[in-house]
Amino acid sequence: MGGQTQTQTMADQPILLRVLLHQHHWQTYSTFCREYDKAARRIDPSLEGKWPSRTQLHRWLSGDLKGLPYSDHCRVLEAMFPGKTAAQLFAPVTAEVPSPRQAPPPVTLNGGTQLADVTAVFSSRSAFAAAYPPSALFDNAKEISAAGLSLNLVCQSYPDHQLRRLLEGGTRIRCLFLDPHGAAIKAREAEERYTDSTLSTLTALNINVLNRLKTSLDPQSAERLEIAVYDETIRFNIVIVDRTTCVVQPYLPQARGVDSPTFVITDNTAAEGLFPVFDRIFTSLWERSRPV
Template sequence: MFRAAYENAARKVDRDLVGTAPSRAQLHRWISGGLKRLPYTDHCRVLETMFPGWTADQLFGPWSDDLPPGVDRAVAPPRDGPLPLIALDGPGLPLAGVAAVFTTRAEFTYAMPPQVMFDDAQDIRAAGLSLNLLCQQYPDQRLRRLVESGTRLECLFLDPDGDAIKARECEEGYTDHYLSTLTKLNIEVLARVRDRLPAEARDRLSLAVYDETIRFGIVLIDGATCVMQPYLPQARGVDSPTFLLRRDAGGVGLYNTFEQIYRELSERSRPV
């Protein structure tokens, strides 16, 4: 999320600075409070654009209750803790709840690993094709512990024996039933996890399939965060843009749109 905000600000400052966002380790050094001198000048220019009203000296200096003129306390760095990530959907930036955009799912999972999204979640609802984010990138044992601890998990897969998945295989150029086989495998993975749960926890993991033209991959977390991917022609899901959406307190925005799509898809699905 920080990288996406940084690149957006860099584009405004100087397009030659796009791609100069700090590494994860470098960002950690920035927010740890231990820098002996300011980052490079170009970094400072971008940071001052990300945090209007703040100079680089102030951003990396000791905390003070005296805010710079024109800076709202609501967007100021917290007294105890690192600098906050810039809010892309804050006041005056009507982005319909879009918090970050990634050009591919690979970039998204690098910035937001599955364990960061799921480890503390209490409610996860996912709909897509094979749901690799949950089934291939999040360990079975971790998933089992999550459900045992009280998390509710609902997964909607594209029916591996349906017509829609055959059409998608043709679109992506597969001739060996690759998507059908992968989806069956992932369903079996979660079914095995469910079977190994204590009896009182099994109802918290539900699996279902649907047979409709696939348009989006949707993951809803705790009724507040949505990870959404459109399915593009001839492009694998891992190569598709990925959007991180936050629920708008006023009941408007894209989170509500995709939650409604998920809800209607769930109503038309068939339990496994």
């Protein structure tokens, strides 16, 4: 009976760690890892970079953990939240601690159904661009990962000098193009009814734009710009910024990319969210790609 009561309490009340992460706006996985490293540097630099995996963090925040994490994790968490012990952080919240707010709030349908971690939906790329101009997405980014066909959002819609500024400032940029000389891009051209190699030409042009930029950079900055190609049936255009914001477009039959619906997804460490799904898709494509 006692065990059942404890389980019900954990189900009804979030643990204190989850509440505090929301209060500090540290609930996204990338932000949590960054704050974890800051605390680790203060107490023991050897612990930097040893944050929990995304799955581990979800188990911590869901209250499914039996006992406490390893002692090193406990030390860092206690440094992140001075005055709180690890035991307190993994206990249900007390009455005087406010319930966490969901930030950002999930998109909700009329019937009240939540769309996981999807935070915006647009009917086309142009509608998305009006609400999320490239400058708003990229200007302060520390990491940009893009996979798709020609990657016009990065190569045509964002100025070269701004890309240079990012790379020279330490930003890592990975661009994965559909191979302009491969079979998959020819199949896509046939599907969109192009007869003059339009997509192949545009993609090759965009790759050349980035290569020209790369050759003009100092060696350290040039290493931060990675360009690769893949030759597989194209299903999505994916742009991930700082491992927090993901912009996704499906490729529809016989429809140009600019006419496809666009989804904005914000990582909230939810296991049922879509962010980890598209993060894995990008990673899988990148691992199978060929550097240019």
